Amino acid sequence: MILEAPFTEEKLRKLKLGDVVEITGLIYTGRDAVHKYLHDGNKPPVDLKDSIIYHCGPVVVKEKGEWVVKAAGPTTSIREEPYQGPLMEQYGIRGVIGKGGMGSKTLAACKKVGACYFHAIGGAAQVLAEKVVKVSDVHLLNEFGSPEAVWEFQVVKFPVVVTMDSHGKSLHAKVENASAKALAQLV
């Protein structure tokens, strides 16, 4: 399944739990420092309406005056749970890419604004870096350092799985409940 920019509510509402999706368009990286910064009331450095935020602290180096992505897999998303839902609602963020899934607050925000949580494969930094065709800009680099900056990535066919959809379903909640039951049998 293909998801191309612009990332409208209509397109995101169509996606369902378990869909393997390839994303094409502009996405922004953002992780711990940026989420806290925005939640504290600071102005976003980019327009977040209909945007996709990627929980990623990439390895980026400058070669011949150009930014080159050397590795760009997802980081653990749950750390942003206190901030993500409110920011999605405030700015109309349409999707989040990360790993490990998020909690009930984010799931409720996905349902409300028409957004999805996309799971990228953790540790697959090269497969994912190959899909970043261009780094168009970077923000807050001096303030937060390279892994925590907001990088603008042009991606083509970036592979992810929908593990939380806009209809209130979460694969993470499902697996966690099932494994808790299996664990109870063992202890």
Next chain:
Amino acid sequence: METKVLRSQLLELIRRTSCELPDDLIRALDKSRRKEKKGTTARYALDVMRENVDLARDKSQPLCQDTGTIICYVDLPKWITEKQFQSAYESAVKTATNKGFLRQNSVDSITGENSGTNLGPGSPAIHFHQASGKSLGVRMMLKGGGSENVSCQYSLPNNKLGAGRDIEGVRKCILDAVQNAQGKGCGPGILGVCIGSDRGSGFVAAKEQFFRQLDDTNDDKLLSKLEKKLLKQANTLGIGPMGFGGETTLMGIKICARNRVPASFFVSISYMCWAYRRNGFLLTESGKINRWLYEGK
């Protein structure tokens, strides 16, 4: 040995550790792939991981962007001092960071400032031991933040788990840790465990288990049995690769035991993600690599 030679050999060790998954892990990953049915999300995740392993090696770029805490164990022979080694190693770490083999991963805990070089108080971490032979032995590990964050320590007895001060109690702690790690550490994972010791040394010993070959057998019969039993039980939890659900939740468990004081009974559990980056070599005084420690077999 000339400092220049040592620096360049250490740079190569860092490059390989960051960009190449060791052979024992590749075998384990392939075994996991065979267990997951085609068309499942679990199989998809493992296929992407496998593709990533080849791509990282071919492009000579990091397997994972989180090149983690840089941990190194050194067996130091008489022909080199700790200071000489440290200076060459830190210079190699700096170069590896500039070249993109390592991410800028060293942050001042008070000011939040990133040093940009991976150098700073306590980083990189070096553990020195005296070598028994003439070679300089260097083993290193890059341990990502996601996997470090889910590492944990239990103090027995634990009422919540109904875990007492015995092997059965230890077993309950380990399975509980696997359940809690889901979705945070990138699975299928590997556990390094230390039963006993104090809080600090226990974690060090647990992490040292990751220097064992994944398919080795524990010399201690009881611990060997426990490792096998727990691996089997953990894989019935159904957490699966990346927590997508599936057959392989863990690829290995390595357990050691250390004496404790009568009042304490800790179980220290270190989680390693599938992107298990560790390597090592033996270096002669002339600067030649005698042997890579985790290749082949």
